[in-house]
Amino acid sequence: MEDLSAIVSQDVPKPNDKDVLRHAIEAQVGDDKALLGTLSDVSGALLAFLAIRVICLADHASNEAQRQEIDLLKGIAGGVDIVAKCREFLAAVQSGDVVLTAAVKGVDGVLAEAAERSTRTAEVLRLAVPDGGVSQ
Numbered sequence: 001m002e003d004l005s006a007i008v009s010q011d012v013p014k015p016n017d018k019d020v021l022r023h024a025i026e027a028q029v030g031d032d033k034a035l036l037g038t039l040s041d042v043s044g045a046l047l048a049f050l051a052i053r054v055i056c057l058a059d060h061a062s063n064e065a066q067r068q069e070i071d072l073l074k075g076i077a078g079g080v081d082i083v084a085k086c087r088e089f090l091a092a093v094q095s096g097d098v099v100l101t102a103a104v105k106g107v108d109g110v111l112a113e114a115a116e117r118s119t120r121t122a123e124v125l126r127l128a129v130p131d132g133g134v135s136q
Contacts, residue, residue, distance in 0.1 A: 024124045025121055025124050029121050038113055
């Protein structure tokens with residue numbers, strides 16, 4: 001008679017390093033939905049901050065580096081008038097037609113949450129790979 005544990009273990013996939021790390025992050029930092037919420041909060045705030053920067057650079061570039069930055073931003077927009085789009089987006093935020101979760105939650109809280117989650121995730125990674133080499 002064959003060993004039952006040998007039969008059972010043959011059919012059970014073994015977790016790889018990424019699965020183990022993801023499980024540890026979920027257990028210690030937050031599940032996918034919590035992490036996605038934090039990412040969404042930060043992304044919305046960064047989008048608004050970038051829109052403000054693009055508008056300011058377009059309107060008030062005072063040196064060659066700033067002019068080059070706005071030219072590069074316009075270049076990656078692929079034919080879209082990025083300055084006009086940023087103005088539209090910012091106007092929608094200011095009018096309340098677009099509401100950023102970071103504004104509802106408070107930017108201080110969003111930044112603190114993002115910093116805490118990043119730090120806790122980095123701690124999991126650091127413990128898992130002490131030499132700092134984590135494969136993606």
